[in-house]
Amino acid sequence: MKKNFTIALILLYLNSFGQGLKNLDKEFGINKFKLETSYSLYEKNLKYFDTSEQGVEFYIYTKSDIKEIFGVSVKEIGLGFYENQLYTISIDFDAISKQKNFELVENILKKYDTPKIADNPTEERVWVAEWITGKTYLQATEYSCSSDLTSILRCKTQLFIYSKNLRRKIPID
Numbered sequence: 001m002k003k004n005f006t007i008a009l010i011l012l013y014l015n016s017f018g019q020g021l022k023n024l025d026k027e028f029g030i031n032k033f034k035l036e037t038s039y040s041l042y043e044k045n046l047k048y049f050d051t052s053e054q055g056v057e058f059y060i061y062t063k064s065d066i067k068e069i070f071g072v073s074v075k076e077i078g079l080g081f082y083e084n085q086l087y088t089i090s091i092d093f094d095a096i097s098k099q100k101n102f103e104l105v106e107n108i109l110k111k112y113d114t115p116k117i118a119d120n121p122t123e124e125r126v127w128v129a130e131w132i133t134g135k136t137y138l139q140a141t142e143y144s145c146s147s148d149l150t151s152i153l154r155c156k157t158q159l160f161i162y163s164k165n166l167r168r169k170i171p172i173d
Contacts, residue, residue, distance in 0.1 A: 031069055046059035046062065054170045056088070058079070078090040085166060092158050115140075117130075126144050
């Protein structure tokens, strides 16, 4: 509870630097990855990872041209495609310090304003920050080292974004 309160105070302080959620929809992606763009733009630099039951195909981006995103070193970039369009982008920062987590959220906040902070952290998640618009959903999460989620997420900070338009097209179980 105290940790969430601290994060909330920092975010409120930093809010004066934000440029608005309009930038999130305007950029419609992260770095050079733009949502709803064609699979063919990235296919030479992708390694197949998995396909969901709903038909979303997941790949690991293999080109080493992106070292940092929002001022934090990137470990891995994952891309998910639905009907050959980029549906989701996930950025794995690995386990980073509290200082780097604050820096990450601060840098995102400077671009997209104050996020919604999850009020109820769980054993799996230390904190969750969400930026939501009509077109885009962006989430930053720090996963706990005691997380029961897959070992891939333990002790890591991850950022992901998806197209709400493509999300509506994906069949729900």
